[in-house]
Each structure stands twice: as structure tokens, then as C-alpha cells.
Amino acid sequence: MLEIIEITKHFGPVQALKGVTLTARPGSIHGIVGENGAGKSTLMKIVTGYQSRTDGTIRLDGQDMAMASPREAAESGIGMLYQEPLDFPQLSVLDNFIAGADAFEPDVQKAVLASLQVGFGFHLDPRQKMQELTVGERQQLELLRLIRNGARILILDEPTTGISTRQKSQLFSALKKLREDGATILLVSHKIDEIEQLCDEVTVLRAGLTVAWQQQPFDRRKLLSAMFDTVPQQNDTAPKVATSVPGKSVLVFDEVHSSVGRSGMKGITITIGAGEIVGLAGVDGSGQSVFLKAAYGLLAPEQGNVTTLGRIPGPEYGSTKNEKVFLPSDRLSEALFPGLSIREHHLLAGETPQFLARNSGISQTQQAIATASIRGSVNTQVEDLSGGNQQRLLLSLIPPQTQLILMENPTRGLDVQSAAWTWRYLRERLHPEGAIVFASPELEEILSQATRVLAFYNGKILLDKKTSETSQEEISLAITGQLNRP
Amino acid sequence: MNSTRNLPQMLLGQARDILLISLLALGAVCCLLLALGISPADIASTLATGAVGSWLKFNHVLTVWVPLLLCCCGLLFTFRAGLWNIGIEGQVILGAIGTTLLLRADSLGLPPSLLIGLALCAGFISGGLWGGFAGLLKNRGGVNEIFGGLGLNFVAQGFILWLILGPWKREGIASMSGTDLFARELWMYTPPGWRVAPASIVIAICAFLVTWYILSRTRFGLRVKAVGANPAAAPLYSIRPDRTGLAAMILGGGIAGIAGGLQVTCVYHRLLPPISSGYGYLALLVVMLANYKAGPVPIICLLFAALAAGSIQLPITLQLDSSLSGVIQGACVVAALLVYGWRKSRKGGA
Numbered sequence: 026m027l028e029i030i031e032i033t034k035h036f037g038p039v040q041a042l043k044g045v046t047l048t049a050r051p052g053s054i055h056g057i058v059g060e061n062g063a064g065k066s067t068l069m070k071i072v073t074g075y076q077s078r079t080d081g082t083i084r085l086d087g088q089d090m091a092m093a094s095p096r097e098a099a100e101s102g103i104g105m106l107y108q109e110p111l112d113f114p115q116l117s118v119l120d121n122f123i124a125g126a127d128a129f130e131p132d133v134q135k136a137v138l139a140s141l142q143v144g145f146g147f148h149l150d151p152r153q154k155m156q157e158l159t160v161g162e163r164q165q166l167e168l169l170r171l172i173r174n175g176a177r178i179l180i181l182d183e184p185t186t187g188i189s190t191r192q193k194s195q196l197f198s199a200l201k202k203l204r205e206d207g208a209t210i211l212l213v214s215h216k217i218d219e220i221e222q223l224c225d226e227v228t229v230l231r232a233g234l235t236v237a238w239q240q241q242p243f244d245r246r247k248l249l250s251a252m253f254d255t256v257p258q259q260n261d262t263a264p265k266v267a268t269s270v271p272g273k274s275v276l277v278f279d280e281v282h283s284s285v286g287r288s289g290m291k292g293i294t295i296t297i298g299a300g301e302i303v304g305l306a307g308v309d310g311s312g313q314s315v316f317l318k319a320a321y322g323l324l325a326p327e328q329g330n331v332t333t334l335g336r337i338p339g340p341e342y343g344s345t346k347n348e349k350v351f352l353p354s355d356r357l358s359e360a361l362f363p364g365l366s367i368r369e370h371h372l373l374a375g376e377t378p379q380f381l382a383r384n385s386g387i388s389q390t391q392q393a394i395a396t397a398s399i400r401g402s403v404n405t406q407v408e409d410l411s412g413g414n415q416q417r418l419l420l421s422l423i424p425p426q427t428q429l430i431l432m433e434n435p436t437r438g439l440d441v442q443s444a445a446w447t448w449r450y451l452r453e454r455l456h457p458e459g460a461i462v463f464a465s466p467e468l469e470e471i472l473s474q475a476t477r478v479l480a481f482y483n484g485k486i487l488l489d490k491k492t493s494e495t496s497q498e499e500i501s502l503a504i505t506g507q508l509n510r511p
Numbered sequence: 512m513n514s515t516r517n518l519p520q521m522l523l524g525q526a527r528d529i530l531l532i533s534l535l536a537l538g539a540v541c542c543l544l545l546a547l548g549i550s551p552a553d554i555a556s557t558l559a560t561g562a563v564g565s566w567l568k569f570n571h572v573l574t575v576w577v578p579l580l581l582c583c584c585g586l587l588f589t590f591r592a593g594l595w596n597i598g599i600e601g602q603v604i605l606g607a608i609g610t611t612l613l614l615r616a617d618s619l620g621l622p623p624s625l626l627i628g629l630a631l632c633a634g635f636i637s638g639g640l641w642g643g644f645a646g647l648l649k650n651r652g653g654v655n656e657i658f659g660g661l662g663l664n665f666v667a668q669g670f671i672l673w674l675i676l677g678p679w680k681r682e683g684i685a686s687m688s689g690t691d692l693f694a695r696e697l698w699m700y701t702p703p704g705w706r707v708a709p710a711s712i713v714i715a716i717c718a719f720l721v722t723w724y725i726l727s728r729t730r731f732g733l734r735v736k737a738v739g740a741n742p743a744a745a746p747l748y749s750i751r752p753d754r755t756g757l758a759a760m761i762l763g764g765g766i767a768g769i770a771g772g773l774q775v776t777c778v779y780h781r782l783l784p785p786i787s788s789g790y791g792y793l794a795l796l797v798v799m800l801a802n803y804k805a806g807p808v809p810i811i812c813l814l815f816a817a818l819a820a821g822s823i824q825l826p827i828t829l830q831l832d833s834s835l836s837g838v839i840q841g842a843c844v845v846a847a848l849l850v851y852g853w854r855k856s857r858k859g860g861a
Contacts (some may be wrong), residue, residue, distance in 0.1 A: 323746060351747055360747055362740035372730070373737055373748045381728045 026050055027072075027103075027209055032081035034067055034233075042069045043233040049178070054200060054210040056220040059230035060440035065213050068230070069180055069422055072211075074098035083303075085178075096103055104176025105317065108183045108438075110163040114156035116150050127434030134173075140362055141169045159309045161188030161196075168199065168235045178209040183438065185219060189308035189466065193504060197223055202275060217245060248443075274298050274332075275429055276320055283328035286315045288484035291325065294487065297460050299428075302452075304492070305464040307481030307504045313464035316481070317431045320462065321351040350423050354433035354464075356415045363408040367394065367418060374422040378504055379386045386467050397421035397450065412430040413443040420450055428459035435463050448474050468497050482506045528850055532678075534625035540839050553829060558836070561644035561824030562817035570706035571823075574778055575790075575816035577707065577715045578603070581770035582794030583801075583808045584722040585642075585763035589656075590803045591726055592759035593739030598645045598660020599791035602638040606768025608671060609637025610775045611690070611782040613699050615679070623696040631772045638768015639761040641667065646760035648754040656760070669717055672784055679782065689783030699720075699777040708777040713847050715773075715797050716809075723805045725762075767791060793819075796840060800847045815840055 027049040034042040042064045050053040059065050070076040072083065074095040083090045085101055092098050105350045112121050123134045136149060145240050147165045155163065164184060170177060181200075183272055185193045200210055200223060220227055221243055229237035229251040237251035276297040283290040290312050296304055305313040319331050322338030331338060334348055353359035362370065368390040372381070375389065390403045397417040401410050410418065416439060423430065430451065436444035455461060471478050472492050480488035480503035488495070488503035502508040532558075541551045563569050582599055589596035612631035621629070641663060648659040676685040699708040726732040734750050742752035743788075774786050797815055801807040822836030 353747075358741070358743065360744050362737045362744055364740045365737060369733060369736070372733055373750070377730050377733075379730050381730065381733070 026084075027082040027211075028082070029068070029072065030082040030084065032068065032071060032078045032083070034071060034076070035079045036066075040070075042078075043157035045230060045233070045235050046366060047228040047238070049209045049211055049233060050225075051209050052179075052204055052226040053205045054204055054212055054223050056222060056224035057211060057213045057229035057230065058217070058252055060249065060427070060442065063230040063252075064233040065230055066182070067233075069105065069211075069213060072482050073103055073180065084417055087149050088289060089357065093203045093486055094414075097265050099174070099176075102175060102177035104171035104179050106164065106167055106171065106179065106181045106184055110167040112155050112167065114154070114161055116155055117151065118153050118155060118158070118166055121166060121503065122151070122173070125170060125174065134385055137173060138169065141172065145169070145202065146195060146450065147199075159188070159192075161192030161309060164188060165192070165195070165199075168196075172203070176208075178211070179203065180211045180213070182213045184212070184215070185216065188505075190468070190501060191308065217248060221245070230351060237478075252267070252440075275301075275334060275458075275460065276314075276462065277330075277332040278319075279330045279332075281326045281331055283315050283319060283324065283326045285324055286310060286312065288312050290319070291316050291484040293484075293486060295489065297462060297477075299458045299460060300455075300476075302455070302461045302476045303463070304475030304478045305462065305481060306468060306471050306488075306500050307464070309466065311481040311504065312484040313481050314433060315484075317351065317433060317462065317464060320429070321349060321431050323351070333415065344404065347429065348427060349429040352416075352419050352430070352432040354437050356412065356419060357408060361415060361417055364406060366404045366406055367399065367410075368403045370407065370418060372423060375424070393421040398446075412438040413440065416443070416447060423454060425454070426456070427454070430455075430458045430459070430463075432461070432463040434465055436465070436467075444470075450505045471499060471500070480504045480508075513558060528854070531850050532843065532846045536839070536843040536850065538840045539846065540704055543838070548827070549627045549831070554825075554835070557824050557828050558818065558821035561821030565757070567702070567706065568820065571710060572813070572820040573707040575819050576709045576812050577777075578770040578774055578788070578790045578808055579797065579816055580715045580812045581718055581773070582767050582790050583812060584718050585638075585766035585770075586783040586798045587722055587803070587805055587808065588728060588735065588763040588766070589642075590798055591732075591739050592735045592756045593742065593761060593833065594646075594649075594756055595657045596642065596645070596660055596760065596763055597657050597795070598642065598663045599659065599763070599794065600787050600789070601791075602641045602792050603765035603771040603774075603787040604664075604667040605641040605764075606634035606638035606771030607775045607786040608667075608674065608771075609768060610634035610772035611674075611679070613638075614693050614776065627697060627699060627776055630776065631769055634768040634772025634775075635765040636768070638771060639765030639848045642764015642767070643757060643761040645764075646757040650757060668719050668784075671782065671786065675782060675784060676677075681697040687784060689781045691777065692781050696828050697776070699773075699782050708773075711773045711777045711824050718769065719805075719809055722766070722850075725807060731755075731758070793840070796844045800844050800849070802851050 026455060029045060029047050033040070045064065045068055047055065047057070057065055057068070061420065067076065071078045072092065074097050076090045077093065082202060083092050090101060092096070113124065116124070119131070119170045122138050123129065123131060126134055137153060142149060145165075145168075147169070149158070149162060149166055158166075183204055184196060188196070189422055202211075204210060212220070212224060224241070226238065226240045227243060227248065231252060235491055237247065239248065260367045274296045278293045281290050281293045288311055293312070305316060307313050315324070319326055320333055322333065338349070357363060362373075368386050371390045371393060372386045375386065377386065386410055393399070394401065394403070395421060399410070399417045399421065400414050407415060407418065416435070431464065435451070436447055439447065451461060461476070475492050477501060478488065478490060478492050478495060479486050480500050482504055483506060487506070487508050488500060499508070519770050544551045544554060561568060562572050582603065585599060585602065586596060610630040610633055613626065613633045619626065645656050645659040645663055647655040649656045671803070675687070675690055677689045680686070681691050699710055701708045726735065737748065737750060738745050738752045738755045745752040770790060771786060774788070775782060779786065793815060797808060799812050800811050818836040818839055822833040825831040825833050825835055
């Protein structure tokens with residue numbers, strides 16, 4: 026039994042945790058929910074020994090623990106599964122599995138890996154390079170590694186972010202099996218559905234405090250009102266823009282082939298017209314990212330033609346009048362410049378004269394911070410912003426004349442309110458002659474926000490329908506390859 | 512919010528860093544000296560008199576300061592672009608060669624002052640081309656700028672030797688001591704009692720101001736910074752990371768080339784093999800000590816120059832090798848990296 030009692034944590038004057046208390050029992054899954062910045066990550070870092078606590082007690086099976094280092098936490102049986110798995114991309118699956126084992130016994134470990142895989146229903150090829158795996162597969166290996174290392178208390182941080190529906194169900198059944206075996210599981214998530222499906226009890230954090238605790242069956246309304254001061258509007262399916270008659274074509278793919286990525290693109294032909302909001306569904310790595318990059322011009326197809334806004338796309342170097350934007354899913358490493366301030370990002374994205382003044386861009390930036398309600402100031406460096414605020418910043422950089430907005434996982438890592446805000450903002454800014462194309466691992470998001478869905482499977486589009494004419498079941502079949510192309 | 516930093520806080524933080532670095536570095540050096548049975552006070556007074564004991568000695572400090580500051584300016588561009596321009600030594604050498612090439616062409620019949628100006632421009636261009644070459648190797652050939660630059664340093668060293676011993680050898684005899692001296696009128700003007708040409712000081716200061724201005728007050732400077740921070744994101748902002756990096760290499764190499772040119776026209780008045788005097792490598796240390804920021808560079812250059820000049824006195828008064836200055840400089844840099852690293856890890860952990 027893991028008891029966390031009145032944990033507090035100060036960062037200088039900032040109080041990240043003001044008193045968090047929860048008890049996680051063996052043979053149960055304990056959910057931890059809260060909006061961005063509620064203190065979930067800090068709490069996990071303290072429990073796993075990556076950060077020290079200011080005050081409070083951590084008790085493991087009745088014994089007070091210091092948790093002064095990650096090593097101590099690991100030795101006492103605490104294992105953490107990070108959102109982004111920590112592994113060695115150049116090494117094989119087996120090498121990664123062997124790394125961190127007590128002794129170097131490749132043959133033994135190979136057998137251990139195989140038997141664990143059978144037990145959990147995973148199908149990883151031990152010889153494959155780690156970098157060729159999807160996030161979901163890397164996560165599976167990480168989970169097996171933690172179990173091999175004897176972790177009895179597993180902490181999972183947003184484990185379903187960026188993984189496919191099938192991987193998600195595999196993960197869930199693995200967690201259920203571990204629960205039966207008597208493991209203690211802490212699940213950090215902001216997806217209420219998953220919490221309801223999986224958890225036996227749930228603790229809600231808000232602003233560094235434990236504000237609610239519930240056992241199954243959960244009262245969803247109460248959970249949401251504990252997470253937020255107000256209950257956010259669920260399924261914010263507000264007015265979808267005129268879709269009945271798609272306007273002139275914004276994006277045209279004609280028999281496009283590419284071998285980039287896991288499955289590449291295999292003969293994609295599609296036309297997206299003005300006024301459309303198109304959701305790209307599909308298992309991670311089924312061609313959606315390659316599609317978006319080709320549409321933006323970051324990669325050239327090997328066969329076929331892509332026409333974006335009437336031209337062959339390419340990054341419009343030197344031009345400040347971009348009519349298309351691309352927002353990748355990994356914001357800090359693919360879309361922002363760490364070490365640069367919000368203002369500097371606005372200067373880089375906007376129409377900036379060659380020579381700058383001391384106050385160049387300040388008023389525009391202040392205006393953007395206000396409109397996009399970014400929690401930060403003009404000179405805040407972007408790596409100091411939370412994930413949600415980084416996304417707000419990226420959205421605020423979209424110039425008004427933009428006609429095509431391309432996005433990967435637009436609401437990745439955002440809480441319900443930020444996600445709803447993101448979509449309101451995007452719809453307000455949709456150019457009358459423009460379109461939005463986004464990839465999302467969450468079918469609900471596609472069904473509620475998009476006007477049209479393209480379901481990708483193994484580099485092909487298996488389903489192309491208006492969202493009003495399809496269903497979650499049909500899309501699920503398409504993205505798992507169980508639907509024949511009409 | 513802890514992420515917003517205001518000016519007094521920043522200044523306070525910097526003052527604390529400087530204090531910490533000095534304490535660490537001086538502490539380490541003092542311990543070393545005491546262990547060797549040498550009085551740190553003696554060393555300090557010898558270094559101080561060696562550096563500023565007389566006008567002449569201070570002049571010597573300035574002759575080191577000028578090329579060192581220029582090399583640092585060049586490195587500020589490349590570091591800002593996220594590039595490790597280890598090839599700066601070669602760029603200094605090529606700058607010296609380019610300048611010499613023009614100064615030898617006295618048959619052009621140009622007035623000497625114009626010729627000197629043109630020669631320095633040639634130094635800028637040849638240093639810039641050499642830097643650009645390393646940049647092209649990176650962009651087109653996938654050669655990391657560190658390895659490319661290191662390789663080009665050896666090429667430059669070989670090239671200068673070949674010129675001095677071959678086509679540009681002295682009348683009748685090839686000598687490692689360099690080419691023939693230039694005609695007097697091609698020496699940059701140095702007033703009586705001075706050892707450093709005032710114009711070279713002006714050039715160094717201007718180069719520094721221009722560097723600071725470009726890096727902090729122009730769109731180009733901002734783009735260089737962006738590319739250095741995250742080349743992967745640059746295309747989304749219509750920035751070409753390869754070209755921006757190349758431009759930084761060319762500019763950086765060009766400014767280093769001016770340092771080489773001034774060594775030729777102001778200091779040695781001829782081309783000789785060790786023309787770069789290792790200022791490029793020393794500048795790498797200075798810029799690291801300055802935490803890659805422009806502001807502190809001139810002062811650190813002055814300190815390093817004073818150490819280098821002051822240490823010449825060591826063998827004379829204390830029978831110690833002058834390389835002790837290198838030990839002190841190295842200790843400062845290691846202490847600085849330690850303090851910056853420590854602060855970064857604290858920030859990352861918070």
C-alpha cells in the first residue's frame with residue numbers, strides 16, 4: 026500500500042503542491058485527475074524520487090520512505106511509465122530490454138521478454154530497432170521492462186496519449202491483468218472516460234490540493250466540477266462552418282505515393298475544399314503525419330502531385346505572407362524555439378522589418394497574449410510555458426490571412442477547457458476560403474469537431490465521409506483495416 | 512510568476528554568477544599555487560605589473576585584446592546559430608593570407624591607406640569564404656562543422672607554410688620566420704610610444720558594436736538565434752536553417768579574417784606561420800566564459816589579454832613558466848561552465 030500524506034512542494038515563492046493526500050491499494054487502479062497545472066506531474070516526480078518534497082510523508086507498506094533519489098524509488102518497487110518513453114532509439118528492442126537488467130544474460134532476457142509478451146499479448150520483434158517503433162509499442166516494451174525489474178507500484182502518466190485504439194485496449198488489458206496479480210497502479214490522466222473504464226478509485230487534484238476522492242461507480246458531474254471550478258461544456262459541437270457545399274479546392278492530392286514513415290502513402294487521391302474541417306483518423310503512423318507534411322511541403326512525394334492553395338507546396342522561405350501553417354504534435358521540439366521569448370516568436374512569425382527597435386513587437390505580442398489568454402508575459406521563454414500555453418502561443422502565431430491550417434494532435438496534453446478553447450479559437454479564425462486539416466488519435470474529437478473524416482490505414486485512405494454520416498464504430502473498423510474501400 | 516524575469520533580478524543573478532565563478536576559479540588556482548609552495552600574492556602582483564605596470568605593457572595587452580575580441584565576435588555569430596566553429600583558427604590564417612595577397616600587390620599603384628583598407632576587406636572575404644566552406648561542407652556534405660573546421664585548420668596551416676616557404680619566400684632564402692617585411696607605408700599607423708595601432712582598436716570596437724547590433728536588433732540576428740535554438744522548427748517560420756547557418760559561418764569567418772589581417776598589417780608587418788597565435792582557440796574559451804552572450808565579451812577579452820601579457824613577466828621575476836596564465840584562464844572557464852551547468856540543472860529541475 027502506497028500512502029501519500031500531506032505532501033507539499035515549494036519552488037521558491039511558487040507553491041506547486043499545497044497538501045496532497047491519497048492512498049493507493051494493492052490490486053487496484055487509482056486514477057489521478059486534474060487540469061493542466063494542478064500538480065499531477067510534480068506529485069509523480071516526488072513519488073519517483075526525481076524531486077524532493079518540501080514537507081509531508083510517503084509511506085510504503087507502513088514504512089516511511091525518504092524517496093531521496095530515483096534509485097531508492099526503483100529499489101522499493103516503484104516504476105514510472107512516462108508519456109514519452111525513455112529508451113535508446115538506436116538499439117534493438119531486445120537490447121533495450123536487456124539494458125537495466127541485473128545481469129547481462131541475453132539469452133535469459135530474450136526468453137523472459139518472450140514469455141512476458143505472451144502473458145500480455147504484445148507482439149514486439151526483439152530484433153527491430155527502437156526508433157522504428159510507434160510510441161505505443163515503445164510504451165509496451167517499457168512496461169515489460171518495469172515488470173521485469175520487479176515494479177510493484179506502477180505509475181502511468183497519460184499513457185494513452187499518441188497511441189492507437191488497439192494499443193490502448195492492449196494496454197488496458199495488461200493493466201487489468203497486473204491488477205489481478207496484486208500490483209498497485211496509479212494512472213494520471215485527464216480523460217474521464219478512461220478513468221471510468223479502468224479505475225477503482227480516483228483522486229482529483231486542483232491547484233496543488235486534493236479536492237475530491239471517489240470510488241466506483243464514479244459521479245462524473247462531481248468529478249468534473251471538482252477538476253474545474255465550473256463544469257465545462259462537454260462535446261462542444263458548436264456551429265460547424267457551412268459544409269454542405271465545399272468551396273473551391275484548397276488542397277488536392279493526386280495519386281500521391283511516399284515511402285516516408287512507417288507506412289508511407291500509397292496512392293492518396295483526395296480534394297479538400299474551402300470551409301471544410303477534415304479530421305484524419307488512424308493508428309499512429311498510418312500515413313496521417315506524412316500526409317500533413319506533404320500538404321505543407323515539408324516533404325516531396327515520390328510519385329503523384331500535391332497542390333496546396335493552387336501551388337506545389339514548399340515552405341515559403343523568406344516570405345512573411347504565409348497562407349498555410351503547420352502545427353506539429355511535439356510543440357517544443359518541432360514548432361517552438363526553446364530559449365526564445367513569446368515576443369521573439371511573434372517577431373519571427375509576423376511581418377517584421379529588417380531592423381528592430383527596442384519595443385518592436387511588444388504591443389502585438391501583448392495583444393496576442395490577451396486574445397489567446399496565454400499565461401505568460403512578453404518576455405517569458407517558451408520552455409517555461411505549460412503544454413497548453415505553448416499550444417495557445419502557436420495558435421496565436423497563425424496569421425489572419427492563413428487559408429490552410431494543418432495540425433497534428435491539436436489538443437494533445439490539453440485539459441478539457443483548453444481543448445474546447447482551442448477549437449473555438451480555430452473555428453473563429455477559419456478563413457472563409459480556407460480549410461483545417463488535423464490528425465487526431467481521438468475519434469471523439471474528430472467526430473465532434475470535423476465536418477469530414479479521412480480514415481488512414483497502412484498508408485491508404487479507407488474511409489472518406491462526412492462526420493454526420495458515419496459513426497465511431499465505422500471509423501474504428503476503417504483505421505484497423507477491417508473496412509474494404511468503398 | 513517565476514518564468515518572467517525582470518531586469519534587476521537578472522543583473523543580480525549575473526553578479527552572483529560572476530562572483531561565484533571568480534571565487535571558484537581563484538580558489539582553485541590559489542590552492543594549486545599553495546600546494547606548489549608559491550605565494551598567490553606574488554603571482555598576482557607580477558601579473559598586474561606585467562599587464563598594466565607601464566604604458567608599454569598595457570599596449571601589449573591591447574595588441575592581444577584586438578584580435579581576441581574580433582575572434583570572439585565571429586564566434587558569437589556561429590555559437591548563436593548553434594554551430595561550433597572550431598575552424599576559426601583557419602579563418603584567421605586565411606584572413607592573414609588574403610590581406611597579405613593584396614599588400615604584396617603594390618604594383619596596383621594605389622595610395623597606401625586605400626590599399627590597407629582593401630587588404631583588410633580581402634582578409635574579411637577570405638576568412639568568410641573559409642568559414643563558408645566549412646558551412647557548405649556541413650550543408651551539402653553532411654560534415655559536422657567541428658570536424659570540417661578542424662580539417663580546414665590543418666589545410667590552412669599547410670597552405671600558409673607553403674606560401675611562406677614557396678611562392679612568397681624571402682629574397683634568396685626560405686625561412687620559417689616569415690615573408691619579407693612590407694614597405695613601411697603599408698604598416699598601419701602607430702603613434703610614437705605606442706605598440707598598437709589606434710585604428711585597429713577602433714576596428715575591433717566597431718566590429719563588436721556591429722555584432723551586438725546585428726544579433727540583438729535585426730531580424731537576421733533573431734533568425735540566427737532561432738536556428739540555433741531549434742533548426743527543426745525553422746521551416747515553419749519561413750526560415751531556412753541551412754542558409755542561415757551558412758550566413759553565420761561566413762560572417763563569423765569574415766570577422767575572424769579581419770583579426771588575421773590586422774595581425775599582418777599592425778603587429779608583424781609580414782606573414783609568418785604562427786600568425787593566428789592561437790587567438791581563435793582562446794576566443795572559444797572567452798565566449799564560453801561569457802555564456803555565449805555578447806555583453807561581457809570585451810571585458811573578459813581584456814582580462815584574458817592582461818593575463819597573457821602579464822604572464823610574460825613570470826619567468827623573469829619568479830622563474831615560473833608563463834603557461835600559468837593558461838592555467839588561470841582554463842580554471843575560469845571550467846568554473847564558469849560549472850556554474851552555468853549548475854544553474855541550468857536547477858532551472859530544469861524546478
